[in-house]
Amino acid sequence: MAEGKIRVVMAIPALENHTKGYLTVSGMLRDAGMEVILLGNELPERVVETALQESADVIGISTYCGSPVVFGEDLLEAAEKKNIREKTIFIIGGIFPPEDVPNLIKMGFAGVFPPGPGSRREDIISCIRNAIASKKPN
Ligand code: B12
Numbered sequence: 001m002a003e004g005k006i007r008v009v010m011a012i013p014a015l016e017n018h019t020k021g022y023l024t025v026s027g028m029l030r031d032a033g034m035e036v037i038l039l040g041n042e043l044p045e046r047v048v049e050t051a052l053q054e055s056a057d058v059i060g061i062s063t064y065c066g067s068p069v070v071f072g073e074d075l076l077e078a079a080e081k082k083n084i085r086e087k088t089i090f091i092i093g094g095i096f097p098p099e100d101v102p103n104l105i106k107m108g109f110a111g112v113f114p115p116g117p118g119s120r121r122e123d124i125i126s127c128i129r130n131a132i133a134s135k136k137p138n
Helices: 020-031 044-053 068-081 098-105 119-133
Strands: 005-015 035-042 058-063 089-095 109-113
Touching: 005 020, 005 044, 005 089, 020 035, 020 058, 020 089, 044 058, 044 068, 058 068, 058 119, 068 089, 068 098, 068 109, 089 119, 098 109, 109 119
Parallel strands: 005 035, 005 058, 058 089, 089 109
Antiparallel strands: none
């Protein structure tokens, strides 16, 4: 965490046109004092590569018409290969089938945020802060 600022790489899956959630959440995190790296449309391997280069604490994915579980599996696998899975916090939001939510959490996402009352600014920010606190060595 450079200079105490939480560093977040934000991305949307390749071929996805929904950018509003991505930009809205990126703005929320920036307003909360986090360093946000906007990656745009990318493949999971490139997202991980950027997170590694940028020493990111968090990877955030926004998706509305993709396959979050497939993308998530590829993302976590790529992070495992680059040895950053354990130290990185993964969060995802957007619109997907409700049954994907428990699956994404089981896979290792610290927070899953579909539209609605559980996805307010404070919910997302406290999820990130709590996940980072729980990863810090005692
Ligand atoms: C705007 C819009 C579009 C615009 C996008 C413009 C743009 N630049 O973003 C356009 C017209 C391009 C579009 C295209 C399509 N769309 Co569209 N679109 C929408 C719409 C109306 C709004 C989505 C949106 O921008 N919301 C604004 C955000 C800010 O609000 P929010 O989602 O509540 O955001 C919160 C959470 O989602 C969460 N969040 C979101 N991302 C992230 C990321 C992180 C890290 C975190 C922590 C949280 C988080 O936090 C936010 C704050 O609380 C929705 C319907 C709807 N009412 O939601 C359909 C919708 C998403 N679209 C849909 C579809 C099917 C399409 C098309 C495939 C249609 C077509 N046949 O061409 C194409 C897709 C093209 C493509 N390749 O991507 C479907 C998706 C179906 C599904 N997933 O089940 C929807 C749900 C419409 C529907 N009811 O069928 N779309």
